[in-house]
Amino acid sequence: MIDPILASAILVGVFVALLALGTPIGLCIVLSSTCTIMLVLPFNIAMFTTAQKMFASLDSFSLLAVPFFVLSGVIMNNGGIATRLVNFAKLFTGRLPGSLSYTNIMGNMLFGAVSGSAIAASTSIGGVLVPMSAREGYNRSFASAVNIASAPTGMLIPPTTAFILYALASGGASIAALFAAGLVAGVLWGVGCMLITYYMVKRYGYTNFFNLRKGMALQVTKDAIPSLLLIVIIVGGIVAGIFTAIEASAIAVVYTAYLTLSLYKTLTLHDLPKLLLQTFVMSAVIMFLLATSSAMSFSMAITGIPETLSGMLLGISKSKWVILLVVTIFLLVIGCFMDIGPAILIFTPILLPIMQQIGVDPVHFGVLLVYNLAIGTITPPVGSGLYVGASVGQVKVEEVLKPLMPFYAGIIAVLLLITYVPDVILFLPRMLGVM
Incomplete structure (x- = not known):
């Protein structure tokens, strides 16, 4: 069983490092989660599991x-x-x-x-x-x-x-x-x-x-x-x-x-395409964050x-x-x-x-x-x-x-x-x- 303190250090360390480099927060979450999961699972299984958890969420x-x-x-x-x-x-x-x-x-x-x-x-x-x-x-x-x-x-x-x-x-x-x-x-x-x-x-x-x-x-x-x-x-x-x-x-x-x-x-009806585009972008961001956070939750649970x-x-x-x-x-x-x-x-x-x-x-x-x-x-x-x-x-x-x-x-x-x-x-x- 991996040491939870080590897993926490890697999870937080990778997340903060990527955030400091200006990486979008969704990518910070999923990449740090994948690195943490790799402490327990092989690389190919870790990648597959991360993707699976994101889609399932x-x-x-x-x-x-x-x-x-x-x-x-x-x-x-x-x-x-x-x-x-x-x-x-x-x-x-x-x-x-x-x-x-x-x-x-x-x-x-x-x-x-x-x-x-x-x-x-x-x-x-x-x-x-x-x-x-x-x-x-x-x-x-x-x-x-x-x-x-x-x-x-x-x-x-x-x-x-x-x-x-x-x-x-x-x-x-x-x-x-x-x-x-x-x-x-x-x-x-x-x-x-x-x-x-x-x-x-x-x-x-x-x-x-x-x-x-x-x-x-x-x-x-x-x-x-x-x-x-x-x-x-x-x-x-x-x-x-x-x-x-x-x-x-x-x-x-x-x-x-x-x-x-x-x-x-x-x-007017002519404004609707612009409003729908704003909604699409905002909703996509929320959904991506929801998916990546589920991967992080799994990485924490497994470690x-x-x-x-x-x-x-x-x-x-x-x-x-x-x-x-x-x-x-x-x-x-x-x-x-x-x-x-x-x-x-x-x-x-x-x-x-x-x-x-x-x-x-x-x-x-x-x-x-x-x-x-x-x-x-x-x-x-x-x-x-x-x-x-x-x-x-x-x-x-x-x-x-x-x-x-x-x-x-x-x-x-x-x-x-x-x-x-x-x-x-x-x-x-x-x-x-x-x-």
Whole structure:
């Protein structure tokens, strides 16, 4: 039997070396996995087994949900939904001091939910509100920080592909339960950002108010409700058992196409080839990562890495809470260097058995995993959300980091709350009877 420590060293070493050379992450995963499998099996059998595991991992009917949800998100991103949701958010935040900051947070929560993308929310909502905030006298770095900090809420508020990937990688966690628990976590993230904004607005002395013209509230609500209904239809339908996640993804495509092509008329049939091409590319990347991560899972299983890691973690402490803290710190670090999709696919098979061994519910861990990795999208050195948000705000990254610090503190505080008081997020799926 090969030494698991040696196998871990080769797996991680080859992966990091290839990544440092600029190799695409999917190739890093499959090549490092193959090298690790070759410690146990001959070269020809290792190559055959790797290919077999990759193809077998894609032979799943559940995977149909991925391209459909991706397509619905692409349609929403290109369909002019952002302005309607911003106007709707103003109804609730327009009378608050520093209202544009609150509007940005709420707009990101709403648009991120319907699009499922933190980058899309940061670009679409921030692209409207950050320049507007600057014109109203807001510090541009602060306005950009508000946009960056709140953009990842859409990765938690359903529908989101992150929880679908986790459900697949975990081998059967309830998507309905993940969506319900993720909804609570995403809202808490947004509320945390609003509380920090309240403190920051008082500190900066922003007192300007933002009001819609008299009589516009009804029209703004009418414009926004069809978009917001997507969340209700998808989440409500899955939770109520009216349709499965796969059927919900197809319904999401039909509904978003109806909104943008027929109701709002912001897209035409001539736009569809471009949208389908974007969907094809994004879905292909996800599928390839899913296939390669299955090869990595097999390489770890055949060399005994998960058992060794489990023994090491359990050797640190027998306390569930200490192990949760160690895993949380580990995931925060991983999120700083790796995109959320590959990280979910790679670390779910490793960490979930350990979490179950210490009594953590798979739905609870799924939300913690996505929450931790979502933080990584707005943290240096690799956080794509941080760089995109700074670009949208037309500020340098180093300029936005200082006003971001209080938001990091608020987001981490929410993370500790949902980590150590799981009922905060699990009460909703339990109340709905989906777990």
